Amino acid sequence: MSKGKTGYYNPQKPQEGRITDVGPVHFMQMLPPILRKNYGQWVSHRVLEPGILMHVAESGDKVYSVRCGGARLMTSEHIREICDIADKHSGGYVRFTTRNNIEFIVDSEQKAKDLKKELDSRKFVAGSHKFPVGGTGNSITNIVHTQGWIHCHTPATDASGPVKVVMDELFDYFKSMTLPAKLRISLACCLNMCGAVHCSDIAMLGYHRKPPAIDHDAIGKACEIPLVVAACPLYAIKPITTEDGKKSVSVNVEKCMYCGNCYTMCLGLPLADGAGDGVALLAGGKISNRISKPKFSKVVVPILPNNMPRWPEVVSTIKKMVEVYAKEANKYERLGDWAERIGWEKFFEKCGIEFSWHLLDDYRLAYDTFRTSTQFKYTEHAWAVSKAVGGI
């Protein structure tokens, strides 16, 4: 490749030799030969042990994939180490899963076991694993997540940090296959959800809790005020002229739900606030069509503090949910299916999570979530209502 400030690119003749619209490299050249040979001819698979998958083809060929976790935020140095492992063990081929795991594919069970041992032995100098093997079957596999404070302008929490501390705590679940079904965790550091956490068994969601600060100077200069006004889903923003004659906007704080859509349209309305921002937890969503239909995650904790560097409240609440689910759910039952079977009131009781008014939906279509039935179970929540009205 080129060297020097501008490389092969000639700023005087930007169109010279320019190549555009070529798309990704073709996938076939990136497949190990044994996968090309058996392309579309796979018959079945088996997880031999945590982190090792065997796939069997019509031809009788078997391939063994060793799956390991890692941070999706990775350096060139880390990529090179992955390449070294691929060159040594898997013919120079490697792949990544949609949940940021790394897979090396080899042609014998023994090679897979040797590779697993080597991967598990590689550690950073400070002690954490580089390539922990696991994440298969009924495990908690890697967390999909967004950028957070590493790179994004709208986050209400960090991404890489909370992921690290939650996976530290749930590490044994990554390394084993003891859960009733798969349990998928994800994190989005704001409502924009570039990580789309809205259908996860457990989701962490960075959440602002204060209306935007208003930078009258910036709004008049840099923003299209009608677009800013139109960006607000709750019609809380109005155009104004300030006392000193600047074109700007006002925000009705009682209507604001802190979604940050106005900030996306206009840099003069920042949401971030160290004291107000935190993490909401959602639970019970899924993507798969298996047994029950795909479903949304539901808010179960409206806000937990950003308690850096290790978010102990977030970690312990998630751990508790996982442990109760692991103990109580039936086999094949996803977290959301379990909560629906026992009733959400029981979910809150068993997990020891407070049910506060924040969890009663008051946005669009809220009525769809209201219980219009006499089918309920008695918990302390119910007795508290009965007492409050003098019913008992």
Place this chain on the structure above:
Amino acid sequence: MGIPGQEKLWDKEEKGHRTYQDVRIFTDEQLKNYTEDELKSFKNKHDIPMMEELEKGPWPSFVSDLKREALHRRKLGQENLQIAPEVAEDLLGLMELSYKEGETHWKHGGIVGVLGYGGGVIGRYCDQQQKFPAIAHFHTVRVAQPGGKFYTSDYLRTFADIAEYRGSGITNLHGSTGDMVILGTFTDQLEPIFFDLTHDLGVDLGGSGSNLRTPSDCLGPARCEFTCYDTLDMCYDMTLTYQDELHRPAFPYKFKFKFDGCPNGCVASIARSDMAFIGTWKDDIRINQDAVQEYVANKIPRDGGGMTGRDWGPFDIKAEIIDLCPTQCMQWDGKKLSINNAECNRCMHCINAMPEALRVGKDTGVSILLGAKAPILEGAQMSVLTVPFMYAKKPYENIKNSVVSKIFDWWIEEGKNRERLGELIQRMGLKTLIEVLGIPAMPQMVKEPRSNPYVFFKEEEVPGGFARDIDDYRSRHPK
């Protein structure tokens, strides 16, 4: 499409294929320029006590990884790098500041890019440039990932070199939508990066902004027996067909294609894409009765061996398969498993639970679902089943002509600024959507029929139309 004749550019099975040696930037000495002892005693330019707390615990630490890149860059020195060596050190310093304050230090946006493209690069500037000059600019370059995220080490090493030489040496493998992401470079490096990506790696930028975003797929036929169509080929073909939409903003907002090979949905297309292609079949589930017997005899572990970490007792085909089938379309008489396929809704449970005995059908294609998005603004939506079954065979003309182009035209015409397809469908109704597509209504589009009777009838459906004559009415109903 594609670089002519270069579809096998990196193919190790081809003679004369490109290797890392052909295009590498750094020498072996430069790559192995620090010792483990140096790494152990490495001290970041800024104090980072909170960041270093994140080096503890078993899960891979991104902080430890960043520190090793920081040391590597420090030893490479400015003469061997195009942006400052201290990028990773400043980034750790900035993160420490965010951890102290609980607030981000990245400024809002910034329009940068490469000539002729309206996407693929996300402009990013730090708001503490005095303190952290090496990350004053920290633009992201999205690079289109190969299908199934398979790589050769030669290709990845080349990517690592350019990310380090012209960028921060920090990447995402992969970004949320699926791209390979080069995090952190300066504006003057964008064109040189683009030039080397297209010429030396043979790869293009991904999507951003109000464009088609980089389509993504599950690994499909490369290594999965469940896939009902060639997810990799279809994703590649559709990506190339819509390169213009991917690079040059013409849409009201972002648009995502995702390709899932089966209803298990490993790339989450049903929740994350405006147009989800999910593999399905229309014939019968294939049954190997001998293998069923082996499951019943506990000779094959349930669920592909994925549940062996706990003792769930002996396999009980009645309780675990027959009774959990959501449509109750299966029977087990003690010897033979039978399925009433006309009643099956293809949820995949029985196939997932007994993958060595049951297989998806042979007459396969895709279901097409439209309109998923995250909560901003009207609330989260999953995609709506719109086309129940369609063959998906190269060159996919039926899908491109009968579905994709009609949807694009409608949404470009009717969609408001920043309105996703799902919101347009909600605003204008499924009724309008099916008119756009020229398809009849089907009960499969809804969970249940509407419970309110507020039907907006079409004038031509009502005898005599909508024009009323009050005199005629009064002739029968005097005041």
